[in-house]
Amino acid sequence: MLVGFSGAGKSSVGRDGAGRLGMPFVDLDEAVAQRAGASIPELFRAEGEAGFRRREAEALAALLEPGGRVIALGGGAWARPEVRALLGPSDLALWLDLPFEEAWRRVASEPGRPLVEALGEEGLRRLYEERLPAYGLADGRLAVDGLSVAEAGARLARWWRARPQAVVRPDVHAPGYPVHLRPRLLEEAGPIWGEAGVEGDVLVVSQHALEPHAPLLARSLAAAGVSARWHWMDEGEEAKTPSAVAAIWHAALEMGLDRGGTVVAFGGGVVGDTAGFAAATFVRGVRWVALPTTLLAQVDAGIGGKVGVNLPQGKNLVGAFHHPRLVLADPAVLDTLPERERAAGMAEVVKSLLLAGPEPLAGLEAAVEEGLPAWEPFIVASVRLKAATVACDPREAGVRAILNLGHTVGHALEAVTGYGRYLHGEAVAVGLVTALLLSQRLAGLDPEWTRRTAVLLRRLKLPLDAPALHDPALAPDFRRALRYDKKARRGEVRFVLLEAPGRPRVGVPVEREAVEEALAQQVRLAESLGAAEGPGAPGSER
Template identity: 40%
Template sequence: MNIILYGPPGAGKSTVGKELAARLDRYFVDSDQLIEKRAGRNIPQIFLQLGEAEFRRLESAVCAELAARTNMIIAVGGGALLNPNNRAALERSGPVICLRAEPNELLVRTASTTRPLLNGDNPAEQLAALLKSRRLLYDSFPTQYDTTGKSVAQAAEDIVALIAPQTLQVNAPGLEHKILLGYGLLESLPAILEEHGLTGPTLLVTDENIARHLPITTRSGQLPFTTLPAGEQHKTLDTVRQLYDSFLEGGLDRSGTVVAVGGGVLGDMAGFAAATFMRGLRWVNAPTTLLAMVDASLGGKTGVDLPQGKNLVGAFHPPSLVITDPLALNTLPEAERISGLAEVIKHGIIGDPALFESLEASTAFGNLAQLRRAIEVKVRVVEADPFEKGERAKLNLGHTIGHGVESASGYRLRHGEAVAIGLAAETWIAEQMGLAERGLAERVANTLKHAGLPTRAPGLDPASTRAAMSNDKKKAGGALKFALPKRLGEVAFGVEVDEALLLEALKAATKE
């Protein structure tokens, strides 16, 4: 794993990077200096003699080269990550920390340097224009650090703390397990298993989407693995039967461990297979999607779908360990990452108003602190109600309608997209019932839209959606029970909704 420092000229990428390298015993490289070495010219000469286009070509080649290496501190030139291919390559290799500083301090730090983009008659004006043009790019990185007024030593110390791995403990009786949260953990998967006493026969279970990233994300050549077809449509008992065959072929016995590396669907299936094979095997969940990291991997619920509905067959079977590596998020298509934000927004509504408010302001999400906050919301609820006898029903917010929408769409909608539609509709219902404070429905809908999530599913049939909801496992006494928000941080559960109001909400949610 690498650590990448990015940001405007003068933010401290090189000076702080060298200090980080010394503290962490890593090799430091400045991408601009490497470009100069490759070109045999300094950067002003490259711009003057070869042109900016040639500089950017060299820059892309250097980014690809550095991304293929590991255990480095990389200072990246200010324009390098404007190129999405450069950004994607480097983000897959390690966390990017975007360094910022006040403009006046940036000017002081760059006064004695020769930087082509600030080399004019009015550096202050040029810097202001540069910062304005790149503000959205800089803001898009989840991990930010302001070096204004900070010594190099202090900045390095703070950044080490920002990216240090963390451990959370789930203390729910009968569901106790640890959650490891940190960058690059999947690279060390075999060592982590051994460190936690998970020895014996091991089988890594993944799907077709993740399998092509395994050499990048797990370095797990030592672990035998099996690959399942990807997608909710394969979350069936037939697929679980395939897993049983793989367990037998792999020699798994009661001392063995199943390691699930993938999204929520994969984790649910592998966990259920582990729960039922030989009356229970140990298993490890290594979620690779945002939705799985903040929701599906937590709480010990496993299961598969039936044609009549989602998760109708399942078991509580907690993993021995959850291994959450945010670098896996960089293997996702953008639409999949956005889909996961629905669960983060849901957690903000349920138990962390500040988390919700942060997503109102910015959808740059994925650093350790943000992930921990989203995870902790669910952990608190699970610890209060491990086996879904009461309060844990709060977590169903958005899911009663969401599951109906997802099923009625033939699973063309991603789970997070369906949950987003459910959140918008159920918050509207709560407001119409006088349960939610006025304006909450609009606020939730606007936050979902800001994140790039849908709030309606035009063209779906309301009656089919309602019929799909009839098989929801959250029914009690034949009646659907909803979790509905009152305000940020407070959710009522076990709420029955008038059928006419529910149908009105479904018509609005599916209107063309």
């Protein structure tokens, strides 16, 4: 989507760039006129500006359907929050930036510009200045002054080819943040740092397991002219503590990090949550960049701005919403990730695909059948689902709760087993099976989906059930853990259930008997698909 003031060349540059990219080009004003069967001045006369704006938003919404195209927006459309809110995670806006003097020189001599006649030079300058902040909310900026149409079109095409895989837009009044996801990104990230405004001092928080990849990151930061200090935190869930946050604050103080500085979280969800929380609180907030290095963090923890640490009384009890400025996910770093951690990450992928719809899930089933030759498309699909959900509900007040599918029992299982036996994703796999069995009963889910999902999870070497869920000695703890789950309101246990893949239902109250029956069914289902191995088995402590 090309945005910018009149005269910036949105149509000519857009047409040129679209040609280079082999994409269709659409001028939004023309699309509005075509849909309405009337010219823009006629629409203004008949329906006023309000009618035109409504038609403009409808036409744009139709054009943003899947299938790449370059769209030139009218000068004022982008300034309207309702229009910006239409952008999905894979739609991008590029601002063609031209100084006012040059824009005026171009439009003043062009016939058929009603705004020019109506406002004159001073009026138009005021409009330009009013719109500038909105143009600054675009995902990229291309300075077009002094460029020919062909040069600008070539730069547009280059920008598009290097685009992020998704943009998370938690606030229509602020720029979104890009999620770049491709192999070898770590080495090639140099230019991206600058584009995201990361400059000055950087504190990289990481863990020793990431040391093999650290030189690549160090080189890319050095190439961007950034001076970095490294802070190594301990491994494991038990390291996600307030004292780990304090250690990061101290490291930041020692290096003299100020409010212009950046914290880079280079690791899995533990590093992201802890370093992100340290960034949210240090000098009342510095920016941070997520470089997620586990599958779970790439598809989930690295995106969405939820940061925080555990207390002895429970997980994630202290935290904040603090979105990263940028997410850089390099699937190549997953090569060194232990197999069990990879499998655990796949549980969140399966969850995302269940939320996305039947086709994405069937796509993963087919890929797993072939030995999962490439998981990048599934990471991208999960990232886009999370980005779209976060955009609708940045502070988890409503629809974002769908992401808790499988987490009610998953969290309770982690709690009763002391966070030591199951990886988060493994507990989510078990919780997904419970949620699907409950969905059959309470939301009309076709049992075939439960069976297919269970087969998929088993193929991915994930547990379908956990002995701890059926241990009478742990039953009171489990019930307590369920009741105290943050998703449980007024003592009721509320689940996210599925009517069908792609059709979640949030906050469904579920009685204890129903949970217990589902757990009994879960044992039978797991047994029918082969004996449970791995974490649930005795002697498999982490």
